[in-house]
Amino acid sequence: MDNSKDDSKTVVIAEGDSPHWSIVEAIEGLGGMDRFIDKDDVVFIKTTLNLPNGFPTNCNFEVLNTLIRSCLEMGAKKVLVGSYPYKGITIKTLSDLLGLKDFLERLGAELAYLDNSDYFGKGKIEDDLLKKLKTNSLSTVNVNEKEFLVPKVILNADKFIILNQVKVHPLFKFTSAILNAYSMIPNNYQNINPKKEDEYISNDEYKKDLISNILDVFTIRPPDLIFNDLYYILEGAG
Template structure:
C-alpha cells in the first residue's frame, strides 16, 4: 500500500452503494484487507436507543460483506457504550450479537459483560487476559488486547452533531475503544486555580483522545454522514432530526478523513478543537490541503445543518432558571445532556415541580429565590459556600432569652440540592433529583430510573 493520504467522497441512492463506491475509489477492499487477516470494525455503540446514536447497520452489514469477500478470516465488531451501560445491555436490547453473526461478523464483548456468572478470580484473570495496561498522561488505562493484536483496524463512524466538538468525528469514535471510566476526565483534588479559565478539562480530554488514537491507528476510516443527526443530538431526539445528506467519506487516515468531513459540512476544520490541536502538535507531518481527494467534487457540495446550542442558557427548561458561572467544558457537556434530558422526557414532571434555580460553574449568578436551588458540580458548591442564600432568616424563640422572646434567627437553608462531581455523573444527578423532589412529583423520572438503575448492576462487573 502506498503512503499517500487519500480521501474519497461518495454518494448514492443508499448507504450501501455509497460505501462500496467510496472503498472502490480508494483502491477496493483488497487494498486494505488481505486473505486470512483478522479485522476489527470499531463502530458507534453508545446506548440502547435507536439510530443515529448507534451506527447505521445497513452500512455496517456492507462493510462486513466486503471484508468477507476480501477473504478476512474473522470480522470482529465492537465498541464501549456510554456510562452505566454494558455491551451486553446494548446487544440484548438491539439483538446485535445474533444479527451480526448472521452476516458473518462477531460482536466482541470488550467489557466481558457476556460472562457474568464466573468467580472473582476468573474475572480478574479475564480482565488481565483481555486488556493491556497503557500509560497515558500519568494515568494507567486499559486497552483491549483484541484491537491491539488485530491485523486490520477499520473505524466506521456515524457522524452526528456534538455539543462540544460540533461534529462527532472518527477521532471521537476511536476514543470509545477504551471503557467509559478511562474516558472520564477528573479534576485533581487541588486543581490549579486557572483550571476553569484555561478549560483544562477540554485540554485534557483532547489530549487523551489523541493518546488513544496513537495507540492503534485505523487502516480504513469511514465517516458515514449519509443520514446524520442535526439539532440537539446526539442522545436527544426531541429537537433533533436526520439530515439525509447522502454522503459517505472514506479515507486511509483518520485526521484527513475528519478534515474532509468538516469541509463537506461547511465548517472550518482549523477552528475545530480536535483538528486545530492536531495541527498545532504535528506541523509539517501531513499537509491537510494536499489530501488526495477522490470521488465527488468538494467545492460543489453545499450542506447546511443545524448545530447544537452553544450556550446552556439557551436551552429552555420549564421551571428552571439557569444561573451560570465560569464553567469548563466538563460542566457544559454534562449540563447540556442533563437539561435536554429533563426537557425531553420529563414534560409532565416539570409541571409538578416548583420554580427552581439551576446554578452551575464557579461563582454562579444569584438564584431568584432561596427555595429549590440546584447547585450543579463541585465548582458551584464550593464557590457558593458563603453566599447569602445558604442561610435563611426565620422568626422563632431566642435561646439567648431562654425562649421568652421572639427573634429573627439564621438557619441553614435546607432547600438546596447539591450535586457534587467534577463534572457530576448524570445517573447520580437524576437519583438525587428523585430523592430531593420525591417520587410522586417525578413519576416519569421514577419510571425511567427503575430501568436505568437496573442496568447499572450489570456494569459493576466491568468497574471491578
C-alpha cells in the same frame, strides 16, 4: 484514510441513493477493499454502541453489513465488531436490545464483548475470575506518561477499521473518527479527574485535557481505514 499496503493516504467523498451504495462508491473510489484487507486477516471494526436515544445514534446497519461482507469477500479470516458503550451500559444489554449478536453472526462476523459482559448472565462471578478476565482481555499501554487499558483483541487485529457515525456533539460540535476511537478504552480510563472543579471548567482545562487524552489514545492503534458516515446527518437528522 490510511492505505495498509503502502504509505500513501487517500481521501474519498462518496454519495449514493442509499447508505449501501454510498459505501460501495467509497470503497470503489479507494481502489477496492483488496487494497486494505489481505487473505486470513483478523479485522476489527470499531463502531459506536449506545442506546438508540436519537437519530442517527449508532452506525447504520446497512453500512455495517456492506463493510463486513466486503472484508469477508477479500478472504478475512475473522471480522469482529465492537466498542465500549457509555458508562453504566453493558455491551450485552445493548446486544439484547438491538439484536446485535444475532445480526452479526448472520453476516459471518462476531460481536466483541470488550467489557466481558457476556459472562455476567452466567451467575455470580468470583473476584479471581474477574481479575483473570481483565488480565486476559486487556493490555496496559503508556502514552505521554499516561496509562491506558486497551483490549488485546484490538491491539492484535491485523486490520483496524473505524466506522464512524457522524452526529452532533455538545462539546466538539460533531463526532469525528478520532473521538470515535476514544471509546476503544474502558469508560473509567476515558474519565478526566478535575483539579479544582470550578476553575477547571471555567478555564476550559477539562476540554484541553480531554483532547490530549483523545489524541493519545488515537496513537495507540491508528486505524488502517476510516469511514465517516454522513448520509443521514446531511439530511438534517443529526
